[in-house]
Amino acid sequence: MLNIIQLGLGPIGQQLTRYLVERKGISIVGAVDPDPQKVGNDVGLFAGIEELGIRISPNLESCEATDSADLAVISTVSSLQKMESQIKEAADYDLDVVSTCEELSHPWQTQPELAQSIDNYCKQKEIACVGTGVNPGFLMDYLPSVLTSVCRNVEHIKVERIQNAEPRRKPFRDKIGVGLTESEFKEKEHSIRHVGLKESVYMIADGMNWTLDNVEETLVPVKADKAIQNGKINVSEEQIAGVEQVARGYIDGNEVIVLVFKAAVGIQEPHDTVTISGVPDFKSTIPGGINGDIATSAIIVNAIRTICHASPGLKTMLDIQVPAYFSNI
Structure with missing residues:
Protein backbone atom coordinates (compact mmCIF):
# COMPACT_ATOMS: atom_id res chain seq x y z
CA MET A 1 0.00 0.00 0.00
CA VAL A 134 -0.07 15.36 -20.65
CA ASN A 135 1.93 18.32 -21.94
CA PRO A 136 4.67 18.83 -20.95
CA GLY A 137 5.42 15.30 -19.84
CA PHE A 138 4.02 13.18 -22.62
CA LEU A 139 2.48 14.29 -25.91
CA MET A 140 4.99 16.87 -27.11
CA ASP A 141 8.20 15.49 -25.60
CA TYR A 142 8.17 11.98 -24.13
CA LEU A 143 6.04 10.43 -26.90
CA PRO A 144 8.10 11.78 -29.83
CA SER A 145 11.29 10.71 -28.03
CA VAL A 146 9.93 7.16 -27.73
CA LEU A 147 8.84 7.13 -31.39
CA THR A 148 12.41 7.77 -32.51
CA SER A 149 13.34 4.40 -31.00
CA VAL A 150 12.61 2.75 -34.36
CA CYS A 151 14.74 5.17 -36.38
CA ARG A 152 18.13 4.54 -37.90
CA ASN A 153 18.60 8.29 -38.26
CA VAL A 154 16.63 11.37 -37.26
CA GLU A 155 17.03 14.76 -38.89
CA HIS A 156 13.95 16.66 -37.75
CA ILE A 157 11.03 16.26 -35.33
CA LYS A 158 7.74 18.13 -35.58
CA VAL A 159 4.94 17.85 -33.05
CA GLU A 160 1.50 19.42 -33.48
CA ARG A 161 -1.03 19.57 -30.66
CA ILE A 162 -4.20 21.12 -32.07
CA GLN A 163 -7.01 21.02 -29.54
CA ASN A 164 -10.53 22.25 -29.08
CA ALA A 165 -10.57 24.04 -25.72
CA GLU A 166 -14.35 23.78 -25.23
CA PRO A 167 -14.25 20.51 -23.21
CA ARG A 168 -11.33 21.69 -21.06
CA ARG A 169 -11.65 23.11 -17.56
CA LYS A 170 -12.22 26.86 -17.17
CA PRO A 171 -8.73 27.61 -15.72
CA PHE A 172 -7.24 26.17 -18.90
CA ARG A 173 -9.46 28.34 -21.11
CA ASP A 174 -8.54 31.37 -19.00
CA LYS A 175 -4.85 30.51 -19.42
CA ILE A 176 -5.18 30.75 -23.20
CA GLY A 177 -7.23 33.97 -23.14
CA VAL A 178 -10.62 32.66 -24.23
CA GLY A 179 -13.18 35.49 -24.37
CA LEU A 180 -10.74 38.40 -24.14
CA THR A 181 -10.74 41.34 -26.49
CA GLU A 182 -7.60 42.03 -28.50
CA SER A 183 -6.63 44.90 -26.19
CA GLU A 184 -7.23 42.78 -23.08
CA PHE A 185 -5.06 40.04 -24.59
CA LYS A 186 -2.20 42.52 -25.13
CA GLU A 187 -2.46 43.70 -21.53
CA LYS A 188 -2.24 40.14 -20.21
CA GLU A 189 0.07 38.74 -22.88
CA HIS A 190 2.87 37.93 -20.43
CA SER A 191 0.61 35.50 -18.54
CA ILE A 192 -1.48 34.04 -21.37
CA ARG A 193 0.33 31.02 -22.72
CA HIS A 194 0.90 27.33 -22.50
CA VAL A 195 3.66 26.81 -19.93
CA GLY A 196 6.36 24.27 -20.66
CA LEU A 197 6.86 24.38 -24.44
CA LYS A 198 10.56 25.24 -24.19
CA GLU A 199 10.98 22.53 -21.59
CA SER A 200 9.47 20.08 -24.10
CA VAL A 201 11.95 21.13 -26.80
CA TYR A 202 14.84 20.56 -24.43
CA MET A 203 13.47 17.20 -23.27
CA ILE A 204 13.36 15.94 -26.85
CA ALA A 205 16.88 17.24 -27.46
CA ASP A 206 18.07 15.56 -24.27
CA GLY A 207 16.60 12.24 -25.39
CA MET A 208 18.35 12.61 -28.76
CA ASN A 209 21.62 13.74 -27.17
CA TRP A 210 21.39 16.92 -29.26
CA THR A 211 22.97 20.11 -27.96
CA LEU A 212 20.80 22.99 -29.10
CA ASP A 213 22.42 26.35 -29.70
CA ASN A 214 19.11 28.25 -29.68
CA VAL A 215 15.42 27.85 -28.82
CA GLU A 216 12.90 30.41 -30.06
CA GLU A 217 9.28 30.74 -29.02
CA THR A 218 6.42 32.75 -30.55
CA LEU A 219 2.81 33.24 -29.53
CA VAL A 220 -0.11 34.78 -31.40
CA PRO A 221 -3.80 35.03 -30.47
CA VAL A 222 -6.40 33.02 -32.36
CA LYS A 223 -9.54 35.05 -33.06
CA ALA A 224 -13.01 33.55 -33.23
CA ASP A 225 -14.39 33.56 -36.77
CA LYS A 226 -17.91 33.24 -35.38
CA ALA A 227 -19.68 33.63 -32.04
CA ILE A 228 -19.51 30.65 -29.71
CA GLN A 229 -22.13 30.73 -27.00
CA ASN A 230 -23.27 27.84 -24.85
CA GLY A 231 -23.74 27.06 -21.20
CA LYS A 232 -20.09 27.63 -20.26
CA ILE A 233 -18.54 29.67 -23.10
CA ASN A 234 -19.47 33.13 -24.35
CA VAL A 235 -17.14 34.29 -27.11
CA SER A 236 -18.18 36.88 -29.67
CA GLU A 237 -16.85 37.01 -33.21
CA GLU A 238 -13.38 38.59 -33.31
CA GLN A 239 -12.82 37.99 -29.60
CA ILE A 240 -9.90 35.78 -28.57
CA ALA A 241 -10.68 32.10 -28.96
CA GLY A 242 -7.24 30.85 -27.84
CA VAL A 243 -3.57 30.87 -28.80
CA GLU A 244 -1.10 29.42 -31.26
CA GLN A 245 2.32 28.96 -29.72
CA VAL A 246 5.37 27.65 -31.56
CA ALA A 247 8.79 26.68 -30.21
CA ARG A 248 11.77 25.86 -32.43
CA GLY A 249 15.10 24.29 -31.54
CA TYR A 250 18.22 24.83 -33.67
CA ILE A 251 21.62 23.21 -34.14
CA ASP A 252 24.18 25.24 -36.10
CA GLY A 253 21.37 27.49 -37.32
CA ASN A 254 19.29 24.60 -38.67
CA GLU A 255 15.86 23.86 -37.23
CA VAL A 256 15.76 20.31 -35.84
CA ILE A 257 12.70 20.49 -33.56
CA VAL A 258 9.45 22.41 -33.98
CA LEU A 259 6.52 22.20 -31.58
CA VAL A 260 3.18 23.70 -32.60
CA PHE A 261 0.66 24.16 -29.81
CA LYS A 262 -2.73 25.53 -30.84
CA ALA A 263 -5.62 25.55 -28.39
CA ALA A 264 -8.83 27.44 -29.02
CA VAL A 265 -12.58 27.06 -28.73
CA GLY A 266 -14.17 26.17 -32.04
CA ILE A 267 -11.33 24.02 -33.41
CA GLN A 268 -13.00 21.64 -35.88
CA GLU A 269 -10.41 18.89 -36.34
CA PRO A 270 -8.35 18.51 -33.17
CA HIS A 271 -5.43 16.11 -33.33
CA ASP A 272 -2.03 15.23 -31.91
CA THR A 273 0.56 14.51 -34.58
CA VAL A 274 4.25 13.59 -34.45
CA THR A 275 6.23 13.76 -37.70
CA ILE A 276 9.69 12.20 -37.80
CA SER A 277 12.02 13.07 -40.68
CA GLY A 278 14.81 10.55 -40.99
CA VAL A 279 15.17 6.84 -41.69
CA PRO A 280 12.38 5.93 -41.75
CA ASP A 281 10.21 9.00 -42.34
CA PHE A 282 6.80 8.60 -40.70
CA LYS A 283 3.87 10.42 -39.18
CA SER A 284 1.81 9.29 -36.19
CA THR A 285 -1.55 10.98 -35.54
CA ILE A 286 -4.11 10.64 -32.75
CA PRO A 287 -7.38 11.83 -34.40
CA GLY A 288 -9.36 14.02 -32.04
CA GLY A 289 -6.36 14.40 -29.77
CA ILE A 290 -6.09 13.33 -26.13
CA ASN A 291 -8.22 15.09 -23.53
CA GLY A 292 -5.66 16.99 -21.50
CA ASP A 293 -7.47 17.04 -18.17
Whole structure:
Protein backbone atom coordinates (compact mmCIF):
# COMPACT_ATOMS: atom_id res chain seq x y z
CA MET A 1 0.00 0.00 0.00
CA LEU A 2 1.26 3.46 -0.95
CA ASN A 3 0.04 6.31 1.24
CA ILE A 4 -0.47 9.62 -0.56
CA ILE A 5 -0.77 13.22 0.57
CA GLN A 6 -2.36 15.57 -1.95
CA LEU A 7 -1.15 19.17 -2.12
CA GLY A 8 -3.41 21.47 -4.13
CA LEU A 9 -7.13 20.85 -4.56
CA GLY A 10 -8.13 22.96 -7.52
CA PRO A 11 -9.98 21.39 -10.48
CA ILE A 12 -7.06 19.08 -11.35
CA GLY A 13 -6.45 18.24 -7.69
CA GLN A 14 -10.09 17.26 -7.26
CA GLN A 15 -9.93 15.10 -10.38
CA LEU A 16 -6.77 13.50 -9.00
CA THR A 17 -8.66 12.65 -5.80
CA ARG A 18 -11.25 10.79 -7.85
CA TYR A 19 -8.61 8.95 -9.88
CA LEU A 20 -6.48 8.06 -6.85
CA VAL A 21 -9.30 6.39 -4.94
CA GLU A 22 -9.98 4.12 -7.94
CA ARG A 23 -6.58 2.42 -7.73
CA LYS A 24 -6.00 -0.60 -5.56
CA GLY A 25 -2.91 -0.27 -3.43
CA ILE A 26 -3.14 3.53 -3.13
CA SER A 27 -4.57 5.32 -0.12
CA ILE A 28 -5.06 9.06 0.35
CA VAL A 29 -4.03 9.74 3.94
CA GLY A 30 -3.75 13.53 3.83
CA ALA A 31 -4.78 16.59 1.84
CA VAL A 32 -3.40 20.14 1.91
CA ASP A 33 -4.65 23.43 0.46
CA PRO A 34 -4.18 26.88 2.03
CA ASP A 35 -7.54 28.20 0.74
CA PRO A 36 -9.66 28.93 3.86
CA GLN A 37 -12.80 27.87 1.97
CA LYS A 38 -11.30 24.41 1.44
CA VAL A 39 -9.66 23.84 4.82
CA GLY A 40 -11.66 21.49 7.02
CA ASN A 41 -13.67 19.94 4.20
CA ASP A 42 -13.58 16.20 3.68
CA VAL A 43 -11.35 15.72 0.62
CA GLY A 44 -13.65 13.08 -0.87
CA LEU A 45 -16.81 15.12 -0.54
CA PHE A 46 -14.97 18.17 -1.83
CA ALA A 47 -14.01 16.18 -4.95
CA GLY A 48 -17.61 15.10 -5.48
CA ILE A 49 -17.26 11.50 -4.32
CA GLU A 50 -17.88 9.60 -1.10
CA GLU A 51 -16.60 10.81 2.27
CA LEU A 52 -13.02 9.62 2.85
CA GLY A 53 -12.59 10.77 6.44
CA ILE A 54 -9.63 12.99 5.48
CA ARG A 55 -9.95 16.68 6.32
CA ILE A 56 -8.12 19.25 4.22
CA SER A 57 -5.28 20.89 6.16
CA PRO A 58 -3.86 24.38 5.47
CA ASN A 59 -0.25 23.15 5.27
CA LEU A 60 1.93 20.07 5.59
CA GLU A 61 2.96 20.93 9.13
CA SER A 62 -0.65 20.69 10.33
CA CYS A 63 -1.34 17.51 8.36
CA GLU A 64 -1.33 14.59 10.80
CA ALA A 65 -0.55 11.99 8.13
CA THR A 66 2.99 13.08 7.22
CA ASP A 67 4.62 10.34 9.31
CA SER A 68 2.66 7.58 7.58
CA ALA A 69 2.81 8.96 4.02
CA ASP A 70 5.10 7.75 1.24
CA LEU A 71 4.56 10.34 -1.48
CA ALA A 72 3.21 13.82 -2.16
CA VAL A 73 1.11 14.52 -5.25
CA ILE A 74 1.48 18.26 -5.86
CA SER A 75 -0.88 20.11 -8.20
CA THR A 76 -0.43 23.71 -7.16
CA VAL A 77 1.62 26.00 -9.43
CA SER A 78 3.28 26.12 -12.85
CA SER A 79 6.29 28.16 -11.72
CA LEU A 80 9.45 26.29 -10.74
CA GLN A 81 10.51 29.18 -8.52
CA LYS A 82 7.30 28.83 -6.49
CA MET A 83 7.46 25.04 -6.58
CA GLU A 84 10.98 24.79 -5.14
CA SER A 85 9.95 25.44 -1.52
CA GLN A 86 7.02 23.00 -1.80
CA ILE A 87 9.29 20.22 -3.06
CA LYS A 88 11.84 20.86 -0.34
CA GLU A 89 9.15 20.87 2.35
CA ALA A 90 7.84 17.53 1.08
CA ALA A 91 11.41 16.21 1.05
CA ASP A 92 11.80 17.26 4.69
CA TYR A 93 9.01 14.80 5.48
CA ASP A 94 10.71 12.06 3.41
CA LEU A 95 8.02 12.21 0.72
CA ASP A 96 8.74 11.38 -2.90
CA VAL A 97 7.09 13.90 -5.24
CA VAL A 98 5.01 13.68 -8.40
CA SER A 99 3.89 17.10 -9.59
CA THR A 100 1.90 18.75 -12.38
CA CYS A 101 4.28 21.77 -12.33
CA GLU A 102 5.04 22.38 -16.01
CA GLU A 103 8.39 24.09 -15.48
CA LEU A 104 9.54 21.12 -13.39
CA SER A 105 9.23 18.74 -16.36
CA HIS A 106 12.70 19.52 -17.76
CA PRO A 107 14.27 22.61 -16.16
CA TRP A 108 17.95 21.78 -16.71
CA GLN A 109 18.44 24.29 -19.54
CA THR A 110 15.66 26.78 -18.80
CA GLN A 111 16.41 27.24 -15.07
CA PRO A 112 19.63 25.32 -14.35
CA GLU A 113 20.40 26.81 -10.93
CA LEU A 114 16.95 26.01 -9.55
CA ALA A 115 17.06 22.56 -11.12
CA GLN A 116 20.43 21.84 -9.51
CA SER A 117 19.23 23.14 -6.13
CA ILE A 118 16.16 20.87 -6.22
CA ASP A 119 18.21 17.90 -7.42
CA ASN A 120 20.81 18.35 -4.69
CA TYR A 121 18.17 18.67 -1.97
CA CYS A 122 16.26 15.60 -3.15
CA LYS A 123 19.47 13.57 -3.18
CA GLN A 124 20.38 14.85 0.27
CA LYS A 125 16.97 13.81 1.60
CA GLU A 126 17.02 10.58 -0.45
CA ILE A 127 13.72 11.20 -2.24
CA ALA A 128 12.82 11.23 -5.94
CA CYS A 129 10.87 13.97 -7.70
CA VAL A 130 9.33 14.29 -11.17
CA GLY A 131 7.16 16.83 -12.97
CA THR A 132 4.82 15.42 -15.57
CA GLY A 133 1.41 15.70 -17.21
CA VAL A 134 -0.07 15.36 -20.65
CA ASN A 135 1.93 18.32 -21.94
CA PRO A 136 4.67 18.83 -20.95
CA GLY A 137 5.42 15.30 -19.84
CA PHE A 138 4.02 13.18 -22.62
CA LEU A 139 2.48 14.29 -25.91
CA MET A 140 4.99 16.87 -27.11
CA ASP A 141 8.20 15.49 -25.60
CA TYR A 142 8.17 11.98 -24.13
CA LEU A 143 6.04 10.43 -26.90
CA PRO A 144 8.10 11.78 -29.83
CA SER A 145 11.29 10.71 -28.03
CA VAL A 146 9.93 7.16 -27.73
CA LEU A 147 8.84 7.13 -31.39
CA THR A 148 12.41 7.77 -32.51
CA SER A 149 13.34 4.40 -31.00
CA VAL A 150 12.61 2.75 -34.36
CA CYS A 151 14.74 5.17 -36.38
CA ARG A 152 18.13 4.54 -37.90
CA ASN A 153 18.60 8.29 -38.26
CA VAL A 154 16.63 11.37 -37.26
CA GLU A 155 17.03 14.76 -38.89
CA HIS A 156 13.95 16.66 -37.75
CA ILE A 157 11.03 16.26 -35.33
CA LYS A 158 7.74 18.13 -35.58
CA VAL A 159 4.94 17.85 -33.05
CA GLU A 160 1.50 19.42 -33.48
CA ARG A 161 -1.03 19.57 -30.66
CA ILE A 162 -4.20 21.12 -32.07
CA GLN A 163 -7.01 21.02 -29.54
CA ASN A 164 -10.53 22.25 -29.08
CA ALA A 165 -10.57 24.04 -25.72
CA GLU A 166 -14.35 23.78 -25.23
CA PRO A 167 -14.25 20.51 -23.21
CA ARG A 168 -11.33 21.69 -21.06
CA ARG A 169 -11.65 23.11 -17.56
CA LYS A 170 -12.22 26.86 -17.17
CA PRO A 171 -8.73 27.61 -15.72
CA PHE A 172 -7.24 26.17 -18.90
CA ARG A 173 -9.46 28.34 -21.11
CA ASP A 174 -8.54 31.37 -19.00
CA LYS A 175 -4.85 30.51 -19.42
CA ILE A 176 -5.18 30.75 -23.20
CA GLY A 177 -7.23 33.97 -23.14
CA VAL A 178 -10.62 32.66 -24.23
CA GLY A 179 -13.18 35.49 -24.37
CA LEU A 180 -10.74 38.40 -24.14
CA THR A 181 -10.74 41.34 -26.49
CA GLU A 182 -7.60 42.03 -28.50
CA SER A 183 -6.63 44.90 -26.19
CA GLU A 184 -7.23 42.78 -23.08
CA PHE A 185 -5.06 40.04 -24.59
CA LYS A 186 -2.20 42.52 -25.13
CA GLU A 187 -2.46 43.70 -21.53
CA LYS A 188 -2.24 40.14 -20.21
CA GLU A 189 0.07 38.74 -22.88
CA HIS A 190 2.87 37.93 -20.43
CA SER A 191 0.61 35.50 -18.54
CA ILE A 192 -1.48 34.04 -21.37
CA ARG A 193 0.33 31.02 -22.72
CA HIS A 194 0.90 27.33 -22.50
CA VAL A 195 3.66 26.81 -19.93
CA GLY A 196 6.36 24.27 -20.66
CA LEU A 197 6.86 24.38 -24.44
CA LYS A 198 10.56 25.24 -24.19
CA GLU A 199 10.98 22.53 -21.59
CA SER A 200 9.47 20.08 -24.10
CA VAL A 201 11.95 21.13 -26.80
CA TYR A 202 14.84 20.56 -24.43
CA MET A 203 13.47 17.20 -23.27
CA ILE A 204 13.36 15.94 -26.85
CA ALA A 205 16.88 17.24 -27.46
CA ASP A 206 18.07 15.56 -24.27
CA GLY A 207 16.60 12.24 -25.39
CA MET A 208 18.35 12.61 -28.76
CA ASN A 209 21.62 13.74 -27.17
CA TRP A 210 21.39 16.92 -29.26
CA THR A 211 22.97 20.11 -27.96
CA LEU A 212 20.80 22.99 -29.10
CA ASP A 213 22.42 26.35 -29.70
CA ASN A 214 19.11 28.25 -29.68
CA VAL A 215 15.42 27.85 -28.82
CA GLU A 216 12.90 30.41 -30.06
CA GLU A 217 9.28 30.74 -29.02
CA THR A 218 6.42 32.75 -30.55
CA LEU A 219 2.81 33.24 -29.53
CA VAL A 220 -0.11 34.78 -31.40
CA PRO A 221 -3.80 35.03 -30.47
CA VAL A 222 -6.40 33.02 -32.36
CA LYS A 223 -9.54 35.05 -33.06
CA ALA A 224 -13.01 33.55 -33.23
CA ASP A 225 -14.39 33.56 -36.77
CA LYS A 226 -17.91 33.24 -35.38
CA ALA A 227 -19.68 33.63 -32.04
CA ILE A 228 -19.51 30.65 -29.71
CA GLN A 229 -22.13 30.73 -27.00
CA ASN A 230 -23.27 27.84 -24.85
CA GLY A 231 -23.74 27.06 -21.20
CA LYS A 232 -20.09 27.63 -20.26
CA ILE A 233 -18.54 29.67 -23.10
CA ASN A 234 -19.47 33.13 -24.35
CA VAL A 235 -17.14 34.29 -27.11
CA SER A 236 -18.18 36.88 -29.67
CA GLU A 237 -16.85 37.01 -33.21
CA GLU A 238 -13.38 38.59 -33.31
CA GLN A 239 -12.82 37.99 -29.60
CA ILE A 240 -9.90 35.78 -28.57
CA ALA A 241 -10.68 32.10 -28.96
CA GLY A 242 -7.24 30.85 -27.84
CA VAL A 243 -3.57 30.87 -28.80
CA GLU A 244 -1.10 29.42 -31.26
CA GLN A 245 2.32 28.96 -29.72
CA VAL A 246 5.37 27.65 -31.56
CA ALA A 247 8.79 26.68 -30.21
CA ARG A 248 11.77 25.86 -32.43
CA GLY A 249 15.10 24.29 -31.54
CA TYR A 250 18.22 24.83 -33.67
CA ILE A 251 21.62 23.21 -34.14
CA ASP A 252 24.18 25.24 -36.10
CA GLY A 253 21.37 27.49 -37.32
CA ASN A 254 19.29 24.60 -38.67
CA GLU A 255 15.86 23.86 -37.23
CA VAL A 256 15.76 20.31 -35.84
CA ILE A 257 12.70 20.49 -33.56
CA VAL A 258 9.45 22.41 -33.98
CA LEU A 259 6.52 22.20 -31.58
CA VAL A 260 3.18 23.70 -32.60
CA PHE A 261 0.66 24.16 -29.81
CA LYS A 262 -2.73 25.53 -30.84
CA ALA A 263 -5.62 25.55 -28.39
CA ALA A 264 -8.83 27.44 -29.02
CA VAL A 265 -12.58 27.06 -28.73
CA GLY A 266 -14.17 26.17 -32.04
CA ILE A 267 -11.33 24.02 -33.41
CA GLN A 268 -13.00 21.64 -35.88
CA GLU A 269 -10.41 18.89 -36.34
CA PRO A 270 -8.35 18.51 -33.17
CA HIS A 271 -5.43 16.11 -33.33
CA ASP A 272 -2.03 15.23 -31.91
CA THR A 273 0.56 14.51 -34.58
CA VAL A 274 4.25 13.59 -34.45
CA THR A 275 6.23 13.76 -37.70
CA ILE A 276 9.69 12.20 -37.80
CA SER A 277 12.02 13.07 -40.68
CA GLY A 278 14.81 10.55 -40.99
CA VAL A 279 15.17 6.84 -41.69
CA PRO A 280 12.38 5.93 -41.75
CA ASP A 281 10.21 9.00 -42.34
CA PHE A 282 6.80 8.60 -40.70
CA LYS A 283 3.87 10.42 -39.18
CA SER A 284 1.81 9.29 -36.19
CA THR A 285 -1.55 10.98 -35.54
CA ILE A 286 -4.11 10.64 -32.75
CA PRO A 287 -7.38 11.83 -34.40
CA GLY A 288 -9.36 14.02 -32.04
CA GLY A 289 -6.36 14.40 -29.77
CA ILE A 290 -6.09 13.33 -26.13
CA ASN A 291 -8.22 15.09 -23.53
CA GLY A 292 -5.66 16.99 -21.50
CA ASP A 293 -7.47 17.04 -18.17
CA ILE A 294 -8.08 13.29 -18.17
CA ALA A 295 -4.56 12.51 -19.37
CA THR A 296 -2.79 14.81 -16.92
CA SER A 297 -4.53 13.28 -13.92
CA ALA A 298 -4.02 9.75 -15.27
CA ILE A 299 -0.29 10.11 -15.92
CA ILE A 300 0.25 11.64 -12.47
CA VAL A 301 -1.40 8.60 -10.87
CA ASN A 302 0.46 6.18 -13.16
CA ALA A 303 3.81 7.83 -12.32
CA ILE A 304 3.36 7.20 -8.59
CA ARG A 305 4.43 3.56 -8.71
CA THR A 306 7.41 4.42 -10.90
CA ILE A 307 8.80 7.34 -8.89
CA CYS A 308 8.68 5.33 -5.65
CA HIS A 309 11.24 2.95 -7.19
CA ALA A 310 13.44 5.67 -8.73
CA SER A 311 16.83 6.69 -7.39
CA PRO A 312 16.97 9.98 -5.42
CA GLY A 313 17.05 13.28 -7.26
CA LEU A 314 15.14 15.42 -9.73
CA LYS A 315 13.98 13.23 -12.61
CA THR A 316 12.42 13.81 -16.00
CA MET A 317 10.16 11.41 -17.85
CA LEU A 318 13.23 10.23 -19.76
CA ASP A 319 14.90 9.11 -16.52
CA ILE A 320 12.22 6.88 -15.05
CA GLN A 321 10.60 3.56 -15.88
CA VAL A 322 7.61 3.85 -18.23
CA PRO A 323 4.68 5.05 -16.08
CA ALA A 324 2.23 2.54 -17.52
CA TYR A 325 -1.32 2.11 -16.27
CA PHE A 326 -1.67 -0.28 -13.36
CA SER A 327 -4.78 -1.69 -11.71
CA ASN A 328 -3.03 -2.64 -8.48
CA ILE A 329 0.25 -1.65 -6.82
